[in-house]
Amino acid sequence: MTITQPAGLxxxxxxxxxxxxxxxxxxxxRHLEGLSGVDAVGLEQRAAxxxxxxxKTSSKAWALDTIIRTCDLTTLEGADTPGKVRSLVAKAxxxxxxxxxxxxxxxxxxxxxxxxxxxxALGSRHGDPEKGLVSVAAVATAFPSGRASLAVKLxxxxxxxxxxxxxIDMVIDRGAFLSGNYGLVxxxxxxxxxxxxxxxxxxxxxKVILETGELQTYDNVRRASWLSILAGADFIKTSTxxxxxxxTLPVTLLMLEVxxxxxxxxxxxxxxKPAGGIRASKDAVRYLVTVAETVGEEWLTxxxxxxxxSSLVNDVLLQRQKMRxxxxxxxxxxxxD
Amino acid sequence: xxRLSVPKTYKLAIGGAFPRSESGRTYEVLxxxxxxxxxxxxxxxxxxxxxxxxxxxxxxxxxxxxxYNRGQVIYRIAELLEGRRAQFIxxxxxxEGVSAAEASAQVDLAIDVWVWxxxxxxxxxxxxxxxxxxxxxxxxxSVPEPTGVxxxxxxxxxxxxxxxxxxxxxxxxxxxxxxxxxxxxxxxPLSAISLAEVLATSDVPGGVxxxxxxxxAEIMPWLAAHADVNALDLAGAGSLDGSSGASWVDxxxxxxxxxxxxxxxxxxxxxxxxxxxxxxxxxxxxxxTKSML
Numbered sequence: 148m149t150i151t152q153p154a155g156l157x158x159x160x161x162x163x164x165x166x167x168x169x170x171x172x173x174x175x176x177r178h179l180e181g182l183s184g185v186d187a188v189g190l191e192q193r194a195a196x197x198x199x200x201x202x203k204t205s206s207k208a209w210a211l212d213t214i215i216r217t218c219d220l221t222t223l224e225g226a227d228t229p230g231k232v233r234s235l236v237a238k239a240x241x242x243x244x245x246x247x248x249x250x251x252x253x254x255x256x257x258x259x260x261x262x263x264x265x266x267x268a269l270g271s272r273h274g275d276p277e278k279g280l281v282s283v284a285a286v287a288t289a290f291p292s293g294r295a296s297l298a299v300k301l302x303x304x305x306x307x308x309x310x311x312x313x314x315i316d317m318v319i320d321r322g323a324f325l326s327g328n329y330g331l332v333x334x335x336x337x338x339x340x341x342x343x344x345x346x347x348x349x350x351x352x353x354k355v356i357l358e359t360g361e362l363q364t365y366d367n368v369r370r371a372s373w374l375s376i377l378a379g380a381d382f383i384k385t386s387t388x389x390x391x392x393x394x395t396l397p398v399t400l401l402m403l404e405v406x407x408x409x410x411x412x413x414x415x416x417x418x419x420k421p422a423g424g425i426r427a428s429k430d431a432v433r434y435l436v437t438v439a440e441t442v443g444e445e446w447l448t449x450x451x452x453x454x455x456x457s458s459l460v461n462d463v464l465l466q467r468q469k470m471r472x473x474x475x476x477x478x479x480x481x482x483x484d
Numbered sequence: 485x486x487r488l489s490v491p492k493t494y495k496l497a498i499g500g501a502f503p504r505s506e507s508g509r510t511y512e513v514l515x516x517x518x519x520x521x522x523x524x525x526x527x528x529x530x531x532x533x534x535x536x537x538x539x540x541x542x543x544x545x546x547x548x549x550x551x552y553n554r555g556q557v558i559y560r561i562a563e564l565l566e567g568r569r570a571q572f573i574x575x576x577x578x579x580e581g582v583s584a585a586e587a588s589a590q591v592d593l594a595i596d597v598w599v600w601x602x603x604x605x606x607x608x609x610x611x612x613x614x615x616x617x618x619x620x621x622x623x624x625x626s627v628p629e630p631t632g633v634x635x636x637x638x639x640x641x642x643x644x645x646x647x648x649x650x651x652x653x654x655x656x657x658x659x660x661x662x663x664x665x666x667x668x669x670x671x672x673p674l675s676a677i678s679l680a681e682v683l684a685t686s687d688v689p690g691g692v693x694x695x696x697x698x699x700x701a702e703i704m705p706w707l708a709a710h711a712d713v714n715a716l717d718l719a720g721a722g723s724l725d726g727s728s729g730a731s732w733v734d735x736x737x738x739x740x741x742x743x744x745x746x747x748x749x750x751x752x753x754x755x756x757x758x759x760x761x762x763x764x765x766x767x768x769x770x771x772x773t774k775s776m777l
Contacts, residue, residue: 468711474738475533477540477712 159337161413162377172330179329179373185365185401194397197440198433207432208470212250213447214431214463215242216276218454219284219420221256222484223291223388229264231484232257236268238482239281243464245480246471252460253449254282254314258290259307266311273311276449284354285312288339291358291387293318297335304342307351314352315343318387319371321361329374336378354382354420354453359398360390368398372405382418388455393423396433403441410442419446422455428463431456457484494524494673496531496697497680499538500690506530511698513673516581524673527696529706532665535694536712539633539663542691547630547661555605557687558659562598564686565591565679572647572675579646579672590644594651600756601655608660612762616769623772628765630661631745632714635707637667637700638676639720645753646672650679650695652753653719656760658692662715665694665707669720673697701730708738715745715764722749 159170166174202210220239222231235255243249253276255265265283266273274280285307289295295303304315317339323331336355343351355375359368375383383402386393399421406417419438425431431454438446446452461481468476494513495502504510507528513521546554565572569591576587609628616624634657639649646669657664668676680695696703701724707713716739721732732749739746747763754760 474709474741475536475706475711477536477710480711 156340156379158341159333159378161379161415162333164413165377175329175333175374175377176327178377179370182366182369182373185369187365190365190401191397194395194400194437197400197437198396200433200436202432202436207466210432210435211428211463211467211470213435214428214454215252215460216250217447217449217452218252218456218460218463219254219256219422220252220460221388221422221455221457223256223258223286227258227261229261232261232264233268234482234484236265236281238460238484240269240272242460243467243481246467249464249467251276251279251281253453254284256284256286256316256455259285259287259303259310259312261285262307262310262312282313282449283311284314284316285310286316286318286387287312288317288335290316290318290356291389293320294322297338300335301338301342304339308343308345312351314354314382315339316354316356316384318356318358319375321358324367324371324374325362329370332371333374333378336375336380340379352381352418353379354384354418355380356384356387356422357402358387358390359385359394359402360392365398365401368401369405372402373409376405376409376417380417382420382453384420384422384453384455386421386423386455388423391424394421394425394455396430396437399434400437400441403438406446407442416446416451418451418453420453420455425454425456426458426462428459428466431459431463491522494522494677494697496525496527496535497677497684497693497695498531498535498691499542499694500684502680502684503531505698506534509698513579513671515578521578522674524677524697527667527698527703529703531696531698532703532706533710535665535696536633536635536707536710538691538694539665540712542689543630543632543661543663545689546658546663546692549661551606551609554659554661555602558598558602558605558655561683561686561688562595562602564682565595565598568678568682571678575674575678576646579674580643582643586644590646590648594648597648597651597655597756601659601761604758604761605659608758608761611758612765613767618771621774623774624769625772626767626769628660628762629768631764631766632662633712634662634664634715634717634764635666635704635710635713636664636717637704637720637724638669639750639753640669640700640723641671642669642720642752645669647675647679649720649753650676652756652760653717654693656756657717657764658688659761660765662764663692663694664717665696665713667700667703667707668695668697670697670699701725701728704735705730705738708735708744709741711742713742713744715747717747717764718749719747719754720749722751 287304288300505525509526510523573587612628618624
């Protein structure tokens with residue numbers, strides 16, 4: 148099983164193309180610190196404006212299905228067991244047993260050691276979410292803190308890829324980033340990207356988690372987004388879900404603007420994944436509006452857009468049941484986890 | 485120079501807060517003589533949905549409190565109602581067009597109903613529960629447990645019932661640990677909202693009693709069909725107009741889809757009764773060994 152798009156980049160290829168062949172830390176720093184500052188008030192006002200759109204009836208039905216189709220159903224607990232992963236997979240394949248028209252989710256997101264159980268439980272349903280199948284995403288590189296040596300992070304990544312993970316969610320070294328050590332962060336992303344390669348030359352998708360809740364400023368979020376994309380990220384992701392605040396609408400909008408700028412500059416499409424803290428379908432629909440208004444509706448596919456969430460799917464299912472039956476549903480009619 | 489009066493805005497009570505209707509709608513509340521009294525919020529189905537969410541999230545804490553504690557909290561409602569007697573007498577006499585003495589008598593009755601039910605809080609289990617004799621070395625105990633979220637209709641348009649009616653419906657429901665979404669008397673909702681203010685300041689956790697004002701005929705079908713509502717108290721639903729599909733029989737049919745408990749309508753104000761308490765409890769029976777041998 149391989150996801151073919153995008154074709155594997157050579158190490159640091161994007162940065163070399165943008166910044167020149169003799170890629171130095173100085174050149175990287177000059178680029179990142181030369182980015183214009185973020186108008187925080189304008190950003191938050193724009194996000195608040197997008198959140199006021201009213202999405203009803205058939206648009207709402209489409210939005211609810213899109214949320215499910217682009218959701219990474221997640222369990223990232225110390226108490227995870229193979230049994231819990233198997234029940235998560237069952238839910239990923241058949242989110243609502245009372246309604247067979249419910250689409251499958253895009254992927255299950257688990258810790259690296261749980262990947263074999265997820266792959267085994269998925270069986271023939273394991274594959275490309277664009278084809279209605281379910282991918283396996285693994286968090287790697289000493290998730291969620293990222294505090295381990297590079298050798299450990301790379302071993303963590305290779306291990307998950309070898310076990311059958313289609314997507315790797317890595318965390319950046321926030322300590323290094325905040326100390327201005329952009330080169331170190333860049334090199335680590337490039338190295339992890341290389342570790343995502345499989346023996347047959349194909350490559351697991353790399354999602355780079357910025358952990359925006361720890362980056363302090365919008366300017367930092369913009370720089371970290373550029374840094375991750377330059378280093379070869381297939382997706383940029385807001386948060387681990389372990390730090391508060393996790394995903395917020397303004398931060399997601401800001402990262403989408405970087406993705407849009409990158410698309411205009413190079414024609415390449417980078418994916419986006421807000422994660423953590425999105426629990427209500429109403430909130431999730433606001434994110435969809437933001438995507439459609441910022442980068443365009445063609446981003447609303449599992450290859451370019453994901454929700455990282457554990458409880459969101461249940462709320463979406465309640466809304467779907469309400470639309471189907473005409474009366475309000477309750478938590479007794481969806482799974483506990 | 486005459487002073488400008490500062491009239492009160494009567495809003496809904498959901499989850500310990502007092503929001504306006506999500507729909508922005510209001511309706512005029514008229515005095516008995518037809519004069520204008522106040523604008524009340526006209527709750528929509530989405531307010532009802534929010535109220536059910538609030539009631540559901542309040543259920544674990546309220547049902548987990550000890551019966552003794554619930555009795556104390558309910559007794560405190562009576563104490564605070566006593567302290568705000570003048571406000572209720574004023575509202576009742578203006579809404580129902582009765583004398584201050586009659587309104588005062590109704591407030592007395594309402595306070596007595598709270599006290600009467602408060603006393604049952606740590607006693608009804610002894611009456612409704614049982615230690616069953618079984619042939620074996622086991623204890624076999626039947627214990628009443630709260631049903632969950634109850635949707636209720638307060639008595640509608642009953643003279644002598646604008647405060648007493650809603651109290652007589654709400655008290656037996658919350659006593660056992662249930663939480664409630666209650667639709668107030670459509671034509672006389674002022675006392676119901678003032679009662680919600682009393683509840684908010686009397687140690688009743690937010691979300692245990694959620695009060696909606698507006699049309700029961702509009703709201704109740706949504707609550708009757710709501711899958712997260714466990715029981716219906718149709719006390720005041722007997723007078724609802726059947727033409728819009730909201731007669732109490734229609735509500736009962738809708739409730740049957742999700743196997744709700746239903747308490748049928750009563751004429752006037754329900755009398756305090758143990759049956760109103762036991763209508764919203766489930767009997768749980770458990771076995772325990774008598775010793776470790």
